[in-house]
Amino acid sequence: MAAAELIGLEPVQAAAGGGPPLDEEESVIATFERVQLVAAAQDLGEGTLFITEWRVFWLAAAAGYSVDFAAIVMHAVASDDESFGKPCLYCQLDSEEEGEGGLGGSGSGSEEEEAEGEGGQADVLPELRLIPADAAQLDDLFQAFCEGAERNPDWSEDEEEEGGAGGVFFDEDEVLAGAAAASLGVGDVEELVGQDPGRFEDAEGDEFEEFGQRRRAAAGGRERQPNGGC
Amino acid sequence: MLFYSYFKTLVGKEVTVELKNDLAITGTLHSVDQYLNIKLNNIRVVNEQKYPHMLSVRACFVRGSVVRFILLPPGSVDVELLHDATRREARGG
Numbered sequence: 001m002a003a004a005e006l007i008g009l010e011p012v013q014a015a016a017g018g019g020p021p022l023d024e025e026e027s028v029i030a031t032f033e034r035v036q037l038v039a040a041a042q043d044l045g046e047g048t049l050f051i052t053e054w055r056v057f058w059l060a061a062a063a064g065y066s067v068d069f070a071a072i073v074m075h076a077v078a079s080d081d082e083s084f085g086k087p088c089l090y091c092q093l094d095s096e097e098e099g100e101g102g103l104g105g106s107g108s109g110s111e112e113e114e115a116e117g118e119g120g121q122a123d124v125l126p127e128l129r130l131i132p133a134d135a136a137q138l139d140d141l142f143q144a145f146c147e148g149a150e151r152n153p154d155w156s157e158d159e160e161e162e163g164g165a166g167g168v169f170f171d172e173d174e175v176l177a178g179a180a181a182a183s184l185g186v187g188d189v190e191e192l193v194g195q196d197p198g199r200f201e202d203a204e205g206d207e208f209e210e211f212g213q214r215r216r217a218a219a220g221g222r223e224r225q226p227n228g229g230c
Numbered sequence: 231m232l233f234y235s236y237f238k239t240l241v242g243k244e245v246t247v248e249l250k251n252d253l254a255i256t257g258t259l260h261s262v263d264q265y266l267n268i269k270l271n272n273i274r275v276v277n278e279q280k281y282p283h284m285l286s287v288r289a290c291f292v293r294g295s296v297v298r299f300i301l302l303p304p305g306s307v308d309v310e311l312l313h314d315a316t317r318r319e320a321r322g323g
Contacts, residue, residue, distance in 0.1 A: 072293065073249065073251070073292070073293050073296045074249065074253075074290055074291060074292045074293060074296070075290065075291050076273070076284075076287040076288070076289060076290030076291070077287065077288045077289045077290070078284070078286045078287040078288065079286045080285070080286045090284075090287065092251070092253075094296075095251065142289065142291070145291065146267075146269065146291050149267055149291060149293055150263060150265070150267060153265040153267075153294075153295075154265070154293075154294075154295040174322060178318055178321070178322045
């Protein structure tokens with residue numbers, strides 16, 4: 001059991017009716033019967049999988065676990081030795097307990113390794129395998145996890161995009177305004193010219209002349225330089 | 231939005247997605263959404279000595295927030311178009 005908790009699965013008790021212990025405003029969207037769970041290479045046997053708006057429950061007679069979709073880094077259809085060669089849904093979990101940006105930035109890599117080294121847990125990959133007894137369920141399971149991930153984008157993005165409908169950065173008017181300006185070919189040059197209509201005019205005189213002017217100025221001449229100095 | 235629009239043009243092409251946990255997966259881009267979640271088909275794992283069990287993966291879904299790099303197919307990079315689009319986005323933003 002320890003392995004499952006180590007990789008971030010939350011132990012849960014089944015609710016009175018035998019279903020998952022749901023929060024308020026949470027409901028079961030899909031149920032998959034007879035799904036074997038292998039967590040960090042430990043076979044936990046067969047249970048029932050419940051998918052809700054923001055997490056996944058796996059409940060068996062002996063144990064129950066939940067994991068948030070937001071903590072699932074990737075999921076894939078696979079079959080390998082640890083799923084006993086049977087097709088499974090392979091999931092990798094976020095390995096940092098409360099990292100702000102999912103797996104964390106590049107800077108946290110070494111700290112993580114050190115921590116793992118001290119704890120002697122370096123070889124526990126945070127991964128799950130869900131093996132449905134009926135392999136035909138696998139595509140539905142994959143799809144359900146895709147939809148779950150799409151319903152649960154990252155916390156940080158939610159904060160940044162308040163009021164944005166589904167993470168759209170520009171509204172239609174902004175896009176059209178940008179496209180119209182671009183198609184007219186205005187914008188770039190006018191913006192840059194700004195208050196200085198002569199900005200992109202050819203420079204007056206060449207380096208040789210400037211050199212001459214400077215030399216004259218240095219020689220004590222008080223004449224005003226046409227370029228306003230340097 | 232630029233990345234999303236651009237990656238959409240790569241659907242059906244082969245890309246390599248490198249995750250922040252160093253797993254790198256090459257596959258055919260099946261779809262991408264506005265969170266840059268990515269679905270790949272026909273996968274192979276680039277650093278398979280580290281992830282030997284990933285050899286058997288057929289299709290996968292990667293959460294956008296854990297992607298570190300996406301290696302693009304060189305033939306699909308229209309530099310002129312990207313140049314134009316980034317400039318437009320910079321001005322708009």
